[in-house]
Amino acid sequence: xxxxxxxxxxxxxxxxxxxxxxxxxxxxxxxxxxxxxxxxxxxxxxxxxxxxxxxxxxxxxxxxxxxxxxxxxxxxxxxxxxxxxxxxxxxxxxxxxxxxxxxxxxxxxxxxxxxxxxxxxxxxxxxxxxxxxxxxxxxxxxxxxxxxxxxxxxxxxxxxxxxxxxxxxxxxxxxxxxxxxxxxxxxxxxxxxxxxxxxxxxxxxxxxxxxxxxxxxxxxxxxxxxxxxxxxxxxxxx
Numbered sequence: 500x501x502x503x504x505x506x507x508x509x510x511x512x513x514x515x516x517x518x519x520x521x522x523x524x525x526x527x528x529x530x531x532x533x534x535x536x537x538x539x540x541x542x543x544x545x546x547x548x549x550x551x552x553x554x555x556x557x558x559x560x561x562x563x564x565x566x567x568x569x570x571x572x573x574x575x576x577x578x579x580x581x582x583x584x585x586x587x588x589x590x591x592x593x594x595x596x597x598x599x600x601x602x603x604x605x606x607x608x609x610x611x612x613x614x615x616x617x618x619x620x621x622x623x624x625x626x627x628x629x630x631x632x633x634x635x636x637x638x639x640x641x642x643x644x645x646x647x648x649x650x651x652x653x654x655x656x657x658x659x660x661x662x663x664x665x666x667x668x669x670x671x672x673x674x675x676x677x678x679x680x681x682x683x684x685x686x687x688x689x690x691x692x693x694x695x696x697x698x699x700x701x702x703x704x705x706x707x708x709x710x711x712x713x714x715x716x717x718x719x720x721x722x723x724x725x726x727x728x729x730x731x732x733x734x735x736x737x
Contacts, residue, residue, distance in 0.1 A: 530700065596642030603639060607632045607722060614717055618710045620703075629692030635723055646726035649691075656726055657688045661712075665735040676736045678704075705737050 535571060608628045615621050633639070635650050653713060667676040678701050686696050692715075696707060712731050719728040 505576075592642070597640060599642060600639045603631065603636070603644070604632055610719060610721065611714070614714055617715070620707045620710050621714070625695045625697075627693030627695075631718075634692055635718075646723035650723070651726055651728075653688050653691050654715070657685065657712075657715075658729070658731055660684045660688070661732050661734060665732060668736045678736075681736070702737070709734070 506526050512727065536586070611626070611628055612623055615623050634653070635646055636644055637647050637649075638645070664681045682704055689696055689711060692700075694711060696704070696711070699707065716730055719726075
């Protein structure tokens with residue numbers, strides 16, 4: 500990106516140089532060599548008022564044309580100067596956004612890794628932390644730290660699955676708490692965050708799920724500043 504950045508300025512500089520020098524060269528060629536009244540090098544040197552006046556009348560057109568071109572070139576240069584300023588600002592903002600992105604990713608990974616190390620049932624090998632981060636901030640590279648709607652939707656669905664399973668434990672009119680269905684629903688949400696949970700028995704899954712839910716709550720209270728999430732309901736099922 501830096502190489503392209505410098506090339507853009509190089510070509511703009513060459514263009515401006517040509518813009519200013521090309522008409523000057525043409526003016527000199529037309530004035531002193533090509534025009535039928537040219538061949539100034541054949542004229543006698545004089546410095547009296549008559550000579551100066553005659554010279555001005557003869558060559559006024561060429562220099563007037565160049566002066567007009569300089570005025571146009573000045574306006575074009577001003578416009579290009581504004582364009583360069585905008586381009587510089589954009590490149591600076593883009594560079595800062597990317598730098599901030601990598602800094603935030605490192606911060607997220609370090610924090611979550613530290614929290615996972617405190618858990619009894621979780622292993623860092625089961626987590627794709629980059630996927631989790633990007634599920635929260637999909638436009639982080641562009642400098643947009645707005646929490647994604649998809650992430651909010653997944654968290655709300657996870658909360659709903661817990662609530663439904665709690666209700667199923669005590670509602671006699673329904674089938675009751677369905678472990679297999681609950682496990683499938685919850686693991687689907689976990690996968691969207693880059694969390695892989697292996698097939699396991701009911702009690703082990705309950706412990707694993709509990710630690711993951713606690714970890715998600717900590718992440719949600721620490722990072723997605725643009726969105727506030729409620730704590731998950733206390734689980735009545737087991």
